[in-house]
Amino acid sequence: MIFAAMLALALALTAPLALAFRPPKFLRNRREAALATHRAQLAELTRDHDEGRIGAAEYRAARLEVERRLLAADGLAAQQLTGNAKPLLIAVIIALPIMAFALYLPGSTPTVPSEPHEQWVAHQAVEKARLDQVIAALRTHLAQVDPNSLNASQGQAYLAEALSEEAGAITPEALALFQQSLAHAPADASWRPLDEQRIAQAKAAASQ
Known part of the structure; x- marks a missing residue:
């Protein structure tokens, strides 16, 4: 009974790894991630300028730098995610609870007699x-x-x-x-x- 409970616990603890198999909803490559980051920075700069947290000169310099990075990111190669690591992840998800459970099976660990x-x-x-x-x-x-x-x-x-x-x-x-x-x-x-x-x-x- 206790071994079944331990196996169930091991499976439950490794279950979150399965979330890695979910297809990405938004960003599928490095280019899209960089573009989204720089656009968010532009929006934040505009908000800070409108609310008076940064001056006009500082705002223009920062905006120019972010726009330069945005143009550079737009030229990145759009390498799509291939999912080549999924077989390895599957093997880990399967092997991890089995190996952890096997450590507690009778005879799986060296017998070291304790002092009475x-x-x-x-x-x-x-x-x-x-x-x-x-x-x-x-x-x-x-x-x-x-x-x-x-x-x-x-x-x-x-x-x-x-x-x-x-x-x-x-x-x-x-x-x-x-x-x-x-x-x-x-x-x-x-x-x-x-x-x-x-x-x-x-x-x-x-x-x-």
């Missing part, structure tokens, strides 16, 4: 437990060292990064730890660029 939700939940739980252990170990470590030492600076950076990873954002506690770590990190410390980057990111997020 229970497996994903279990994986997330394992990752969270691992992260909690890391955070707990870092907190224990920092409680045992001098807060102004090089060892503390490194631990503060790693703890702040773990807290940010757990929260999915740089929390106020993590930002404070990054700042403390940066204050005591040597210029060549491997974790110093991390401190600077995360502090800059937190400031940018706060300014938005």
